[in-house]
Amino acid sequence: MRxxxxxxxxxxxxxTGCGWHLRQPAQLPAAMQRTYINDATGDTELVxxxxxxxxxxxxxxxEDATTATATLNILNARQFQRVLSxxxxxxxxxxxxxxxxxxxLTDAKGKTLIEVQxxxxxRNYAYDVANAIGDVEQANVLYKAxxxxxxxxxxxxxxxxxxxxxxx
Numbered sequence: 001m002r003x004x005x006x007x008x009x010x011x012x013x014x015x016t017g018c019g020w021h022l023r024q025p026a027q028l029p030a031a032m033q034r035t036y037i038n039d040a041t042g043d044t045e046l047v048x049x050x051x052x053x054x055x056x057x058x059x060x061x062x063e064d065a066t067t068a069t070a071t072l073n074i075l076n077a078r079q080f081q082r083v084l085s086x087x088x089x090x091x092x093x094x095x096x097x098x099x100x101x102x103x104x105l106t107d108a109k110g111k112t113l114i115e116v117q118x119x120x121x122x123r124n125y126a127y128d129v130a131n132a133i134g135d136v137e138q139a140n141v142l143y144k145a146x147x148x149x150x151x152x153x154x155x156x157x158x159x160x161x162x163x164x165x166x167x168x
Contacts, residue, residue, distance in 0.1 A: 029070075029162040031107045032059050036068035041077040045144065046101065049151030050074075054158075069108050072158075075116065076102040079143055084124060091129055097139050098122045099146035103154055105161070114161060119153050121146045 035054055039047050050072065051061045062068055077100070084094040099121045105114035123142045127135050 027162050028054070028056065028059050028158055029113065030058075031113060032070045032105075032158065032162075034060055034062050034067060034069045036062055036065040036071045037074065038065065038071050039074045041074055043074065043077040043101075043147070045147045046074065046077060046151055049148055050154065053151055053155045070113065071106050071108075072154075073104045073106065074101065075104065076100070076118075081139065092127045094124060095127050095135075095139070096122055096124050097142050097146070099143060099150060101150050101154070105158065114157060117157065119150060121149055121153075 032054070037047055037050055037054075054061050054072075065071060079097065079099050081095050081097045083092045084096050085092075087093050100118060102116055102118045103114075104112065104116045106112055123146065125135070125138050125142060
């Protein structure tokens, strides 16, 4: 039994020594204590992911813009795709799907905390003309994953603002 306890202790010591730690809630700027998400795009999946990410012990996402301390503006969100390569018969072989979002952040007084930024994510996938339905589903899965990734990228930008405000 003592060997088991010693092994667990050694493992815990090893994990802390390598820098591993549990994921902490996002450290957002104090101005984001009560954040309103102004979504001009109707991209409900992105907004859902942002709501989940912005809900921390020190911040909350609210429904009433008049009581917000900050407004995260989702100005534009669009999905598009293009052909990357074609066969010698002109059949598409590979596509690239892209997801682009424009956002900004303002405080309750209308002061811009983050200027309008455009973030773009792209993914490539092989196209099989014999499996067109599967390829459409593959593109949809890629778009869903990019929406999740985009929410994380926006959160990273907001955290960077929080770190820069905290260092002043």
